[in-house]
Amino acid sequence: MKVRSFKLREQAEILVTRRLGEKLRQELVAQIPRGEDPESLLLDFAGVHILDYSCADELVARLLVELQNRLHGQRFLLLCGLDETIEENVAVALKQRSLSLQHNYGGNGDWQLLGELRPYLEESLELLNSSRELTARDLADQSSLAINTASNRLAELARTGLAYRRTHSLPAGGKQFQYYSILPNSL
Numbered sequence: 001m002k003v004r005s006f007k008l009r010e011q012a013e014i015l016v017t018r019r020l021g022e023k024l025r026q027e028l029v030a031q032i033p034r035g036e037d038p039e040s041l042l043l044d045f046a047g048v049h050i051l052d053y054s055c056a057d058e059l060v061a062r063l064l065v066e067l068q069n070r071l072h073g074q075r076f077l078l079l080c081g082l083d084e085t086i087e088e089n090v091a092v093a094l095k096q097r098s099l100s101l102q103h104n105y106g107g108n109g110d111w112q113l114l115g116e117l118r119p120y121l122e123e124s125l126e127l128l129n130s131s132r133e134l135t136a137r138d139l140a141d142q143s144s145l146a147i148n149t150a151s152n153r154l155a156e157l158a159r160t161g162l163a164y165r166r167t168h169s170l171p172a173g174g175k176q177f178q179y180y181s182i183l184p185n186s187l
Contacts, residue, residue: 001164003040003078003184004032009047016050021058028063029072038074038164040182041067046081056086057093064099068161076161076182079114080104090114100160102183111183117162124153125162129181136177154179 006028008015015021032041043060045051064077082090082103091114094100100115111129113122127142128134134142136151143150157179158165164180 001038001040001076001180001182001184003042005042005044006031007044007046009044013048014050015048015055015059016052018054018058021055021062024055025059025063028059029066032072032075034073036073038076038166038180038182040076040078040184042078042080042184044081045079045083045086048081048086051086051089053089053092056089057096060090060101061093061097061099064094064101064161065097068099068159074164076164077101078103078111078182078184087114100162102162117160121153121156124150125157128154128157128163128179129183131181133178133180135179151177 008024011024015024060079066072067075067077079090079101080103094115098116100113100117102111103114104110105112113125117125124139124143127139131138134154136147136154139145139154140147140150154163154165154177157163162182164182166178166180167175168178170176
């Protein structure tokens, strides 16, 4: 999946207030090309010294809600470059809205979940990220789940913006959903 990176330090090293968060979110959205090709948006906080809760809520949490509602096409949100304080403020903003996303912890390719997600969905997400793509049948076989349970889990990951879903036509007729990791192959 293509990844479009936004270095927030280029805007400011201190990101505070809801007004600034809204301005940054609007500027970022204006840079997203229109089109149907799926793409992950990577917000890079490296070099940002302060991000307060209100800016995190307006920039990260509201953007994630917009992306989940497909207001900007097939776009997904990832974060990197978070220090402990910034991570904490983003986590609180996500928790207030019952959201979750993935962030690159330490810049070493170690992706972690930020926010809250049911443990069984987190397990399914880990399998998807390690496999890079799955069908419900694949997940059912790997996890010893009923096919409808696997299908529901993957659909929920897609609904929350943690996975990308594409419909494929089967040679014998019918359709099947294929689910893809939104993580980049490397940073």
